[in-house]
Amino acid sequence: MSKTLPAVDAVIxxxxxxxxIVGKELAAHGARAVVLERGQPRWPSPxxxxxxxxxxxxxxxxxALHQDTAVETFTFRNRTDQTALPMRRxxxxxxxxxxxxxGNHWSGACYRFDPTDLKLRSHYTQRYGAGIxxxxxxxxxxxxxxxxxxxxxxRFDYLIGASGFAGNLKGQRQPGGNPFEPWRSRPYPNPxxxxxxxxxxxxxxxxxxxxxPYIRPSxxxxxxYVNSEGLPMSACVYCGFCSNFxxxxxxxxxxxxxxxVGATTPACATCHAPGAPAPxxxxxxxxxxxxxxxxxxxxxxxxxRPSPVMGAIAKGLTDxxxxxxxxxxxxxxxxxxxxxxxxPGAGPAATLHALGDNADVSAHPHPAYAxxxxxxxxxxxxxxxxxxxxxxxxxxxVPPRAALRARCSRNGRAGCRPAAAGPARAARP
Amino acid sequence: xxxxxxxxxxxxxxxxxATVPATATVLAGAQGxxxxxxxxxxxxxxxxxxxxxxxxxxxxxxxxTVDAIVARLIPADELGPGAKEAGVxxxxxxxxAGAFGAGANxxxxxxxxxxxxxxxxxxxxxxxxxxxxxxxxxDRACRAQYGGRPFAQLAAGTxxxxxxxxxxxxxxxxxxxxxxxxxxxxxxxxxxxFADPVYGGNRDMAGWKLVGFPGAMAxxxxxxxxxxxxxxxxxVSIATAPPHAMxxxxxxxxxxxFLAAADETICRSPASNDAGAVR
Numbered sequence: 001m002s003k004t005l006p007a008v009d010a011v012i013x014x015x016x017x018x019x020x021i022v023g024k025e026l027a028a029h030g031a032r033a034v035v036l037e038r039g040q041p042r043w044p045s046p047x048x049x050x051x052x053x054x055x056x057x058x059x060x061x062x063x064a065l066h067q068d069t070a071v072e073t074f075t076f077r078n079r080t081d082q083t084a085l086p087m088r089r090x091x092x093x094x095x096x097x098x099x100x101x102x103g104n105h106w107s108g109a110c111y112r113f114d115p116t117d118l119k120l121r122s123h124y125t126q127r128y129g130a131g132i133x134x135x136x137x138x139x140x141x142x143x144x145x146x147x148x149x150x151x152x153x154x155r156f157d158y159l160i161g162a163s164g165f166a167g168n169l170k171g172q173r174q175p176g177g178n179p180f181e182p183w184r185s186r187p188y189p190n191p192x193x194x195x196x197x198x199x200x201x202x203x204x205x206x207x208x209x210x211x212x213p214y215i216r217p218s219x220x221x222x223x224x225y226v227n228s229e230g231l232p233m234s235a236c237v238y239c240g241f242c243s244n245f246x247x248x249x250x251x252x253x254x255x256x257x258x259x260x261v262g263a264t265t266p267a268c269a270t271c272h273a274p275g276a277p278a279p280x281x282x283x284x285x286x287x288x289x290x291x292x293x294x295x296x297x298x299x300x301x302x303x304x305r306p307s308p309v310m311g312a313i314a315k316g317l318t319d320x321x322x323x324x325x326x327x328x329x330x331x332x333x334x335x336x337x338x339x340x341x342x343x344p345g346a347g348p349a350a351t352l353h354a355l356g357d358n359a360d361v362s363a364h365p366h367p368a369y370a371x372x373x374x375x376x377x378x379x380x381x382x383x384x385x386x387x388x389x390x391x392x393x394x395x396x397x398v399p400p401r402a403a404l405r406a407r408c409s410r411n412g413r414a415g416c417r418p419a420a421a422g423p424a425r426a427a428r429p
Numbered sequence: 430x431x432x433x434x435x436x437x438x439x440x441x442x443x444x445x446x447a448t449v450p451a452t453a454t455v456l457a458g459a460q461g462x463x464x465x466x467x468x469x470x471x472x473x474x475x476x477x478x479x480x481x482x483x484x485x486x487x488x489x490x491x492x493x494t495v496d497a498i499v500a501r502l503i504p505a506d507e508l509g510p511g512a513k514e515a516g517v518x519x520x521x522x523x524x525x526a527g528a529f530g531a532g533a534n535x536x537x538x539x540x541x542x543x544x545x546x547x548x549x550x551x552x553x554x555x556x557x558x559x560x561x562x563x564x565x566x567x568d569r570a571c572r573a574q575y576g577g578r579p580f581a582q583l584a585a586g587t588x589x590x591x592x593x594x595x596x597x598x599x600x601x602x603x604x605x606x607x608x609x610x611x612x613x614x615x616x617x618x619x620x621x622x623f624a625d626p627v628y629g630g631n632r633d634m635a636g637w638k639l640v641g642f643p644g645a646m647a648x649x650x651x652x653x654x655x656x657x658x659x660x661x662x663x664x665v666s667i668a669t670a671p672p673h674a675m676x677x678x679x680x681x682x683x684x685x686x687f688l689a690a691a692d693e694t695i696c697r698s699p700a701s702n703d704a705g706a707v708r
Contacts, residue, residue, distance in 0.1 A: 051670035054645035057624035063534055073536045078547055085544045085551055088536040197656040237648035 008032040015039075016101020020255035024229075039098030043256050043320025045327070048104075048246030050239065060244045065105040067095040094244070103254035107243040108219035110162050112153050115146035115182050146182055154185050160253030161225040161233045164188040164217030178214040190222045194238065219253035227258055232331035250327070256320075261328045268325060274332040287334025293326035485526035486557065490579070491564045492518060497581035501588050502618045510635040512622050520621030520630030521560075530557035552609060556617075563610040566602040567591075626666045637664040645670045 010026050012019040015037035026033040042048070042065075058064045067073075075084035096102045116123040119141040124132050133139060156162075166187045167177025192215035195203065203213035220242070221233040236251040250257050274286035285293055299305035300314035301322075317325070484492055495518045505511035524530060532555035544551045552559065568579040571591060575583055580591060594600030595607040602610060621630030623637065625645065631637065637644050644664035652660065 050647045051645040051665070051667045054647075054670075055625055055627075055667060057620060057628055061620055061624070062529065069534050069536045070532065076548070078545070082545060083542065085542065085548045086536050086538075087548075088550055089534060091549050194653045196653050200656055235650075237650040238653040239646065239648055 005034075008034045010034070011036060014101065015099045015255065015260075016096065017103050017255055019101075020103075020259045024259050037099050039096075041318050041320055042098045042100055042104060042246065043318070043324055044246065044248055044250055044254070045323040046319050048248045050248045053245055053248055054239070054241050059105070059241075063090050063094065063244075065096060065098060065244065065246065066090055067097045099260075100246075100254045100256050103256075104246045105244050106219070106252075108252050110157075110160070110164070110217045110219040112182055113146065113149070114180075118142040118145055118149070150183070150185055155228065157186075158189050158228040160219045160258050161190055161221035161227050162188050162217055162219055162253075163190040163192055163222040163236075165192045165215060167214060176214065178217075179212045188217065189227075190225055193218050193220065193222055193236065196238075220247075221251050221253070226331070229259055230332070231258060231261055231328065233257060256324065261324045268329075272329070274329065285329040286332035288329060290323075290326040290330035293329050294322055297322045297325070484522050486522050486530060486560075487518070487525075490568065491560075492522070493581045494564050494568055494579065495521060497588065498592070498614055499618045499621070501585065501592055502615060503622055509639050510633075512618050512630075514632070515622055515630055515635040516632035517618050517621035517630045519632075520624065520628050521617050523629045524617070524620075525557045525560055530560075531555055532557075550609065550613075552606075554605075556613065559605070559610060559613055563602060563605050563613070566605055567595075567610075570600065570602060625668075627668050631666075634664045634666060 009031040010023075010033040012023050012026075012033060012035045015035045019035050019037075023033045023035045047053075053059070063069075069087065069089055073086050073088065073090075075086050077084040094102075094105065096105060098104060121133065121140045124139075165177045166174050166184050167179055167181035168174065168183045169187065170185060171183050173179065195215060206213040220236040223235045225233045225235075227233060232250070233253070234250040237249055239249070241247075242252060247254065247257075268285075272283065272285045296305065297310075297314050297317060300307055300310040301317065303311060305311075314322075487495060496513050499512035499517045499521075503512035503515075503517070505514055535555065537553065537555070539553065541551055541553045554562065571578060571580045571583060575587065580588060583591065591600055592611065595602070595611040596615075598606065598608045600607050621628070622635070623640075623642070624631055626632060626634055634644060636642075641660065642664060643660060643662065645667045646665060647670065652658075
């Protein structure tokens with residue numbers, strides 16, 4: 001049965017690198033875009049988590065992230081006098097399926113085209129004569145050259161957190177880099193990968209013979225990095241499962257890590273805009289522990305925290321969506337929230353909700369806040385005590401905010417924990 | 430033309446393109462030859478399966494034949510157990526009973542002309558059909574040629590000759606091209622010997638210990654720049670690897686679900702702007 005969906009400005013077929021980038025750019029310019037993806041949604045968490053993802057049979061031999069040859073494959077032959085036959089299982093060339101496309105299973109080798117690649121016909125004709133091309137060979141030059149493309153290469157490098165050592169900065173050769181690299185306007189955003197033993201031996205041998213070994217540019221972030229979309233990447237841990245595998249560490253660049261979250265969270269940011277001036281009308285999420293957003297969204301989705309608005313939204317989210325959204329908000333700088341007065345026309349519950357769980361209500365005159373005036377953060381925990389998540393009341397001698405900050409630290413474990421025993425238990429209904 | 434098949438580990442490692450790191454010998458040495466089971470191929474003919482093994486796909490005769498085949502493709506030797514001891518027959522049994530055996534991810538539409546070797550497998554048979562036909566045909570051919578004895582009851586040298594004949598295409602198997610069936614047996618044996626033990630083969634990570642592969646390790650961040658140092662840790666499988674080595678605190682009133690694990694994963698990822706990242 002057909003179903004008519006609202007009209008949009010653009011429909012993009014395929015949710016890989018290209019579709020994701022084009023979709024994001026369209027959305028950023030005010031167009032409504034829909035990306036159609038034939039595969040399944042796949043996110044670094046939970047779909048690519050170790051150790052299950054470190055499975056060579058599933059991903060390398062059985063092609064779990066590749067196009068299903070039972071449905072569609074292509075034919076090939078090595079010479080024109082042969083009959084092309086279908087590749088019944090992949091033997092080489094791995095077209096892909098699932099959200100993220102080849103960005104999931106690529107190895108992250110990250111070279112730019114050489115300037116000569118873009119003027120193939122004229123370059124080789126100039127160098128070897130017109131006879132180098134057979135009459136029926138359709139090779140031609142691109143309609144643009146490397147210098148015109150460089151700003152976009154540069155932008156892509158800073159989108160994916162490319163790692164490497166520039167061999168040619170604005171035309172100046174850099175010792176230690178690739179001596180044949182085309183010019184770059186900026187260094188790589190991240191330092192090059194660490195070198196394992198075998199590569200070090202090879203590099204040493206090559207250098208001793210007068211060659212110029214260099215560390216291959218990579219789309220694996222080598223340190224914690226915030227990309228040009230404001231999205232976080234983590235440092236590669238050298239697990240060794242790159243080609244054919246999804247990256248569980250948010251280190252290998254993929255559309256999910258580098259762009260899709262930024263393209264989809266504007267839906268959240270309609271109400272929960274990171275960095276918006278306080279007070280916002282709805283809870284602030286930026287800088288909150290990822291666990292907080294995961295828990296709230298799961299509660300909304302399960303219905304254990306009823307909400308007509310968020311419940312409906314959360315029911316449409318997959319686990320991967322939730323993980324990505326939570327990770328995105330956790331990565332954003334936490335906005336300073338000063339003492340907050342009463343919001344016009346809002347009662348205590350509405351005010352607390354509006355200010356968010358990290359609100360400091362110490363200046364709020366409403367008597368309902370009296371227990372929380374010194375413990376802004378604790379207000380959130382207390383408000384949610386009925387949902388069995390709370391912290392024990394700190395001893396009177398400990399400054400409440402400091403104690404709570406220690407507990408709710410982003411770098412620590414859960415912001416709010418059930419009390420093992422004591423006052424917090426007693427506080428529950 | 431490929432050279433005729435000769436079994437042996439050196440040949441196997443060449444086939445899979447593995448480079449044996451120096452650490453492989455360290456691991457194998459640490460394991461010690463004394464702990465190895467005796468080479469089992471001489472008893473292959475009357476082999477009995479583990480009492481608790483349950484075949485999903487193979488019938489009893491097929492199990493015996495497959496045991497004998499994989500024991501020649503990767504024999505047990507002084508370096509450790511072979512494919513049979515590592516449970517490759519169990520691996521194949523499970524694979525053939527499941528989606529792989531039924532032809533999952535396998536383009537099965539005709540026509541089916543014979544292709545070049547480079548064009549790969551071009552038969553209409555699923556792997557399960559291929560094994561069922563091929564194993565029966567192999568035993569039938571052996572009985573006809575070797576005085577009524579099936580493959581498993583032949584001497585090791587004769588078995589090698591049969592397998593070499595299969596690979597070279599000179600040992601006929603009714604309608605099934607012997608070389609194609611041989612390649613399927615060899616691929617399956619290699620997969621079973623080196624795939625994660627969760628699939629039933631590579632028992633006790635015998636394949637990984639042989640080549641020094643560390644398995645499903647989560648991270649080598651601390652090891653990658655330690656050059657020329659033997660890697661002495663035992664391998665880990667998917668089923669035995671700790672989910673990174675992080676503790677997980679779950680409130681007692683909250684069910685432990687994979688989502689809880691997802692929480693854990695997310696929260697472990699360092700927030701990059703806390704660590705001096707550049708923007």
